[in-house]
Every structure is written in C-alpha cells, then in structure tokens.
Amino acid sequence: QKEVEQNSGPLSVPEGAIASLNCTYSDRGSQSFFWYRQYSGKSPELIMFIYSNGDKEDGRFTAQLNKASQYVSLLIRDSQPSDSATYLCAVTYNFNKFYFGSGTKLNVKP
C-alpha cells in the first residue's frame, strides 16, 4: 500500500507569517510530487509540482523535496487569509496512479 501522510491540522498562522506544510510518502519509487489547494466545498486546484530534489519557487510558494528522507513540503510566504484552505499532497511513481494525502487544513488569521 502506497501511503502519503499529512498532518490534518488545523495549522493556524497569523497573516504575513510563513506557513509550512509537510508530507511524507512511503514509496521510494515515487517520481513526481504535487501540491493542490482545496477550498471548502470546491474542487482541488494545482499549486505546483516538483520532481527534483531541492527547492522550487513560484511566487509566494516554495516546494521542497528530499527523496532520501521521503518528504516533500510546501512553504507559503506572507500568508494571506485567502490562503486558508486544505492543502493536499499527491505523489505518483508512474504517472498513471496518483496517491493523495488526507490534507492539511490551514487557517490564516487576520
């Protein structure tokens, strides 16, 4: 069973702070890693993906991948109340099957 683990939260941060979301996965063969944001009652939307060790930045978002330790994280800088949502981590090893974590709920307090 391929597992993707996330802390369910909620993670509360003040507006303007850095939010750090973490995800661990069990399959060392996993190739690519995705972060999705899901607002309450809405469908998931892709924030970013990463497949190489290290950091990948896109605006206020930075994904960090460490394949040796089997974790991937998402940093959100200058957090805004509009960032309040559930963040889903997903992994794939063959681009056919995708495995999602249960998500971390983020609350950004004004």
Add this chain to the structure above:
Amino acid sequence: EAQVTQNPRYLITVTGKKLTVTCSQNMNHEYMSWYRQDPGLGLRQIYYSMNVEVTDKGDVPEGYKVSRKEKRNFPLILESPSPNQTSLYFCASSITGGDWEAFFGQGTRLTVV
C-alpha cells in the same frame, strides 16, 4: 472556457439501483481519472484512463465500472450501489507529460440509502 463537467452535482439513491455519473472535458486531454473523497481519507483513485479504450484500476475500484469510448467522456458506473459508496466524487483530466496538471470537475455528492 476549459472545464471538466460532472453531472449530476448531487444525487441521493437507494441501494442496488444502478447509476451513472457523467464526466466530460473540453480540453482534448488524453488522461482522465475518477476519485472519491471521504473525510480523513483524502482523495482515493478509483479508475483512470490513458486514452480512448484504455482504462485501468486505481486504488479502490471495487463496485465501480468505467468506459472511455470517446476522448472527452469518462462516465463512472455504479452497477449496484451500496451505502459505503456514499462519498464525494471527482473527475479529473490532464495532458500526459509536462506538469501533469489535473483539472478537476465540480464534484458529485452521492448518498446511497
């Protein structure tokens, strides 16, 4: 507008009554997939399709069927629904290769009583 359309959005049905949830995308995507989302369990993949007439099981295929006769459509069929299939269902599509960004439908909330 690029979109994935699911119908119906909400459905209450009785145990054993066959139903179909439709999914259609207008982006000419090869890859399509169905997920169910349950509290505390996240999204779990039911079936996926790499292209027309090419489908395969995801992590939780029991009790579901799919077909892919046209590129744009990927219906999910529950031949004999049971209460444990009460869930929120999402259809998704994406191009193959590149960033594999999956576009999700609006979701179908199914209740089986």
